[in-house]
Amino acid sequence: MPACAPVPTLRPDERADLLSLLAAAARPLADVVADFLTRFPRERRLRVGGALCFLLEDKKMLHPTGRLIAFAILHQSYSPQTANPYVPILLNAACDETSEKSERAFVQLLLTSSSGNNNNEVLNQSAVDYINGSVSASQALLPREQLEKQYCSNGVQSQHQISSFRAAAVRSAIPDPDVPQSCANSSESAISLPGSKQKSASDDRDSALAGLLHEKSGGRLGPQWIRPTPPRLPVLDGELQWLNPDNNHELLWDYSMCADTSRGAAIRDLIARALKGPLAPAQQEQVIVELAKDPKLVYYCGMTPQKLPDLVEHNPLIAVEVLSKLINSPDIAGYFEGLVHMDMSLHSMEVVNRLTTAVELPTEFVHEYITNCIQSCQSIKVCSSFDSFN
DSSP states (O other): OOOOOOOOOOOHHHHHHHHHTOOOSSEEEEEEHHHHHHHSSSHHHHHHHHHHHHHHSTTSSSOHHHHHHHHHHHHHOOOOOOOOTTEEEEEHHHHHHTSSSHHHHHHHHHTTTTTTHHHHHHHHBBBHHHHSSSHHOOOOOOOOHHHHHHHHTOOOOHHHHTTTTTOOEEEESSOTSSSOOOTTSSSSSSEEOOOOOOHHHHHHHHHHHHHOOOOOOSEOOOOOOOOOOOOOOOOOTTTOOEEEEEOOOOOOTTTTTTTOOOOOOOHHHHHHHHHSOOHHHHHHHHHHHHHHGGGGGGSSSSGGGHHHHHHHHOOHHHHHHHHHTTTTTTHHHHHHHHHHHHHOEEEEEEEHHHHHSOOOOHHHHHHHHHHHHHHHHHHHHHHHHHHOOO
């Protein structure tokens, strides 16, 4: 299990089964291991093994008998023909001089007798019987080099080689310095809480372990591996370059939003009437005054180039006023086109005459209108002569 990896999350039933196995100090270790292999399928054993490694990091988490059970489970989880990922953990525990001799002797016995009968003999005992027995007292402890020589030759790295950044990581579960080691190793001590019944230390330990395994933030908190951004390669000749176009567009505010449209409605109504017949002098004056106050109303009065001939015939003064306000409109060419091709009359001539003095008309429009007037006059003269002849 990597040093900075989070503690694998177990299901509630798995947490309960694991804690019950760790508490089976009076059962033979072989039976506890067999029970573990039955309860946890193969695809879940690596996750449970990671949780056991987390519990073994601090000697106050588990009772000494529970630690022996945990080591036996880690060692027996994999067959001798399969590479055991927990061998570095077992090697480190077997050579930990701060641990009890019985624990170190037990782990070394597992490691050195995996191919003999001594392994079966130690697993046939319970964890309590092994700690109270005399086998560990008379066993000679092997140095780390001798143990590593046996397993590293098979491609298994030692704990120091695997966790080169272990010193930079901080454990998420920190032991309480106020709890003495003797109390942590004793299952007979009791804790008295005010206003509650007496509670055994083992029950308190089990609830604490269940809470630690329930949290997803367990394990070790390592520093982030910060790496600088690699430099860009130079752009070669003929190579396509990545372009980042500038999209700093300026927003344009529409000041006509939420404007008062009541005057526009009145103008639209008067223009609609002006297309059908002459307006009264007061109405004509109202249209001229409103357009003078707000020239933009001409764009909202409902006027189009197709309606211009009707407005010229019925209300030429209003037509002059509308065309003078639309002189800068992009649609003014359409209005001039409609004015040129409409039937020539005194009102159309009056409109064009007034426009020439009010605004600057395009030369092309003036020439085209004059040509149209000449053609219209010639047509009228020919028709009159034909009627006189008849």
